[in-house]
Structures are given as C-alpha cells and as structure tokens.
Amino acid sequence: MNPSHAKLAEAFNADEKRTDWHDQTLWFVRQKRDKAAHVLPEWEKLRQWASDIKDHTLSNLDVYLAEFEQKATANGVQVHWALDAADHNAIIHKIIRDQGLTRIVKSKSMLTEECHLNDYLQQSGIEVIDTDLGERIVQFRKEPPSHIVLPAIHLKKQDVSETFQEHLGTEAGNYDPQYLTQAARIHLREKFIQSELAITGVNFAVAETGGFVVCTNEGNADMGVHSAKIHIGCMGIEKIIPKAEHLGVFTRLLARSATGQPITTYTSHFHRPRPGQEMHIVIVDNGRTRQLGREDFRNSLKCIRCAACFNTCPVYRRSGGHSYHTAVAGPIGSILNPNLDMKANADLPFASTLCGSCTNVCPVKINIHEQLWKWRQVIAEEGLVAPSKKYSMKMMAFVLARPSLYRIAGSAGRWVMRNLSFLVKVKSLNPWYKQREMPDAPKESFRDWYKKNKEV
Numbered sequence: 343m344n345p346s347h348a349k350l351a352e353a354f355n356a357d358e359k360r361t362d363w364h365d366q367t368l369w370f371v372r373q374k375r376d377k378a379a380h381v382l383p384e385w386e387k388l389r390q391w392a393s394d395i396k397d398h399t400l401s402n403l404d405v406y407l408a409e410f411e412q413k414a415t416a417n418g419v420q421v422h423w424a425l426d427a428a429d430h431n432a433i434i435h436k437i438i439r440d441q442g443l444t445r446i447v448k449s450k451s452m453l454t455e456e457c458h459l460n461d462y463l464q465q466s467g468i469e470v471i472d473t474d475l476g477e478r479i480v481q482f483r484k485e486p487p488s489h490i491v492l493p494a495i496h497l498k499k500q501d502v503s504e505t506f507q508e509h510l511g512t513e514a515g516n517y518d519p520q521y522l523t524q525a526a527r528i529h530l531r532e533k534f535i536q537s538e539l540a541i542t543g544v545n546f547a548v549a550e551t552g553g554f555v556v557c558t559n560e561g562n563a564d565m566g567v568h569s570a571k572i573h574i575g576c577m578g579i580e581k582i583i584p585k586a587e588h589l590g591v592f593t594r595l596l597a598r599s600a601t602g603q604p605i606t607t608y609t610s611h612f613h614r615p616r617p618g619q620e621m622h623i624v625i626v627d628n629g630r631t632r633q634l635g636r637e638d639f640r641n642s643l644k645c646i647r648c649a650a651c652f653n654t655c656p657v658y659r660r661s662g663g664h665s666y667h668t669a670v671a672g673p674i675g676s677i678l679n680p681n682l683d684m685k686a687n688a689d690l691p692f693a694s695t696l697c698g699s700c701t702n703v704c705p706v707k708i709n710i711h712e713q714l715w716k717w718r719q720v721i722a723e724e725g726l727v728a729p730s731k732k733y734s735m736k737m738m739a740f741v742l743a744r745p746s747l748y749r750i751a752g753s754a755g756r757w758v759m760r761n762l763s764f765l766v767k768v769k770s771l772n773p774w775y776k777q778r779e780m781p782d783a784p785k786e787s788f789r790d791w792y793k794k795n796k797e798v
C-alpha cells in the first residue's frame with residue numbers, strides 16, 4: 343500500500359525552500375499560460391469547440407476507432423488492441439522480441455508510464471532509453487516523472503548537474519544549463535543512432551486519415567522515429583478525434599495551456615511507414631471504457647494532458663508530483679486514478695481545496711473540481727475513507743443536525759480555546775495547527791452577537 347498523499351506531501355514540505363521554489367516556478371508557468379490565452383480573442387470559443395468535439399467523439403468512440411483502424415491499416419500501419427496495461431506491455435514486448443532487439447528509445451508517453459512499460463521491458467532484459475531530457479534525468483535517478491509536461495520540475499539545476507556527473511561524467515559543480523544540455527545531447531544522439539526501434543506517445547489520432555500527431559519541444563520523437571526501422575505509437579482510446587480539421591482547435595489550445603507557447607516546437611504528423619520501415623499503433627483501453635460508463639466522470643476522458651490544472655493547483659504546487667504516487671498526478675490524475683484502483687487511490691480526490699481554479703483553466707472544459715467532489719462521495723459510500731475521518735464526519739453531521747447541541751458544542755469549544763488553549767496546539771492532535779496560528783476564540787457566538795446587534 344502506498345503512503346498517503348498527505349504523508350508524501352509532508353515529506354516534500356520538509357524542504358521549505360524547495361517547496362517555495364516549486365510553487366513559484368509552476369505559478370510562473372501558469373502566468374505564461376494566462377498571457378498566451380488572453381492574446382486570443384477566440385480563446386473561450388476554442389475551449390467550447392474542443393469540449394464539444396470531445397463530447398461528440400466520446401459518444402461515438404466505437405465508430406471513430408473502427409474508422410481509424412481501417413484507414414491506418416490501409417496506410418500500411420499494423421494496428422493492435424490492448425485491453426489493459428498487461429496486454430499493452432505484452433504486445434510491445436512481442437514486437438521487440440520478434441526483431442531480436444535488446445535496446446529501444448522512447449519519447450515521452452504518459453500511457454507507457456501508466457502501464458509501467460519501462461519496468462516490464464527492463465525485467466525482460468530490454469534497455470529502454472527515455473529521450474525527452476526531463477524523462478532521461480528522472481530515469482537516471484530511478485524516479486518517476488513528477489509532472490506530465492515537465493517531468494523533472496521538482497529538480498534544480500544543481501540536482502541535474504550531480505546526476506549527470508554520476509551518469510555522464512560531466513564536471514563536478516558545473517551547473518550551466520547549456521553545458522548540461524549539450525552533454526545530454528551528445529549522450530542521446532549516440533542512443534538514437536544505435537536504436538532500431540522507437541516508441542512514441544500519441545497526442546491526437548485522426549479517424550478520417552488514420553494518421554496521428556505527436557507534440558514535443560525537443561524533436562526527440564522525430565529523431566527516434568527517423569533513425570529507427572520500427573516505430574510503435576501508443577495511444578489511449580480517448581486520443582481519437584474525428585477529422586483533420588479538428589486538429590487546429592487542439593494544437594492551438596495544447597501548448598498555450600501547457601507552457602504558454604503559441605504551439606509546440608515540433609508537431610509531427612505520422613501517416614504511414616517509410617519504405618523499409620514498420621509502423622505499429624497500440625490502442626489501449628486500460629479502464630477507459632469503465633470511466634466512460636461512469637456518468638459523473640465521463641468528461642475526464644476529454645483530457646489532452648496539458649497540465650494546466652497541475653500548474654494552477656495550490657495543492658499540487660506545494661506538495662509535488664510524487665506525493666500523488668501515480669503516473670498521472672495533479673487534479674486530473676486524482677480523477678483518473680481512482681477509476682484504475684479505487685482503494686489504492688482513495689486519498690487522491692481529497693488532495694484538493696476544491697477552489698475550482700483547475701476547472702477555470704482546463705482547455706477542454708472538464709469540470710475537474712466537481713468530479714473530485716463526486717469521487718469523495720463515491721469513496722465514502724464504498725467505505726474507503728479513513729476511520730478517523732469517517733467517524734468524525736458522522737459526529738459532525740449528528741451535531742450539525744441538532745441546533746441546541748451545536749450551540750453547546752460551540753460554547754464548549756470557545757471555553758477550551760480560551761482556557762485550555764495548549765490542548766489545541768498539540769500538533770499530533772491538531773494537524774491544522776502545524777503550519778498555522780490558531781486565532782483567539784471569540785467571546786460569544788455569531789448568533790449571540792447578531793441578537794445584540796441586529797437593531798443597530
């Protein structure tokens with residue numbers, strides 16, 4: 343069983359300076375997003391179109407996936423269907439094994455993280471090289487990514503320098519980002535040239551053409567695919583969109599929402615294998631149809647993984663991605679992961695203030711904070727909340743339903759705060775006090791104050 347989000351967040355918060363820096367860095371990205379969005383007068387229209395296109399697609403998923411398969415197959419692409427993570431990993435392993443390969447390159451794909459593909463292949467003796475710079479850094483450190491767009495955002499350049507010194511032999515104490523990036527570039531170039539198979543994610547798959555689009559800022563997906571004989575694209579079933587003309591709506595929203603750029607540096611379109619190359623696409627369900635069937639959570643499948651909800655979330659910014667103990671962290675991860683394993687991820691929907699900022703920035707208009715609140719209800723109904731929370735909430739409901747008992751409890755609470763205030767300052771009894779000052783207890787209740795002052 344994973345330690346809870348609260349425990350992991352506490353460990354992250356132990357380094358206060360790093361927590362402040364993480365918070366401010368992501369807020370900077372959020373502000374860049376705001377500037378990039380506000381220069382487009384049609385921003386809200388784009389969000390609505392994106393949401394409507396996804397709504398329509400989710401209602402006709404079977405039709406568009408079948409159309410995509412037919413077009414992709416006609417283009418010479420080999421299409422595979424995977425029911426779950428185990429299926430996805432086995433399909434990829436078989437393609438690699440059939441070619442007798444022992445080393446592959448992979449560009450960023452949150453689906454392969456969700457399926458734990460790296461661990462699976464490495465246990466089978468296959469070396470996997472993550473080629474996105476942030477992903478390579480966390481791979482060296484044997485850590486999962488902490489953010490879906492900025493996988494190493496929890497690390498400072500000093501951490502990267504130490505990691506590269508250990509794995510790439512760079513100079514000790516040289517923190518110059520250009521020097522470090524150049525070292526990574528030389529290292530990765532050699533891996534690209536040596537590899538015969540490249541795996542990429544899929545940002546959008548177009549039913550009408552059977553092609554798919556991969557968005558990166560480093561060009562590593564293209565570099566891997568163009569050097570390799572075999573390209574495998576891995577996509578969740580929700581990545582499908584009906585027509586090529588819909589792409590413009592999503593590509594305009596994606597990079598602006600993610601990093602505040604007008605567009606990703608590379609928006610690569612793949613349609614068919616080059617002569618002499620093999621192209622495969624693995625289409626994965628892994629619980630998505632179950633989520634589609636959950637009326638309250640269906641909309642979460644509209645997600646285009648821009649991470650705007652991460653960057654704005656006060657809880658994510660101050661607790662770090664690893665505190666979510668899942669591949670996709672942040673507000674959207676807290677909606678998607680209970681669907682995959684409700685018991686193991688029952689803590690995640692509670693890792694939110696429900697302030698609604700995530701919903702405000704989401705480019706496809708997912709009602710994120712409402713879904714988090716709904717998950718809390720489902721999790722409570724399933725009996726998966728901690729007994730301390732369950733019984734204290736029951737007691738609270740009992741008191742709140744009885745006005746005279748509520749008044750007695752209120753005056754008892756004020757008396758304790760005034761006369762035995764040391765009790766509420768015991769941090770193990772009152773975690774709220776850990777990082778806050780308790781206010782002085784008022785002399786009277788609001789009700790008494792109001793009675794006295796209502797004529798004034």
Ligand code: SF4
Pocket residue numbers: 599644645646647648649650651652674700703704705706707708710
């Ligand atoms: S839920 Fe919305 S804001 Fe969050 S990653 Fe997905 S698309 Fe972006």
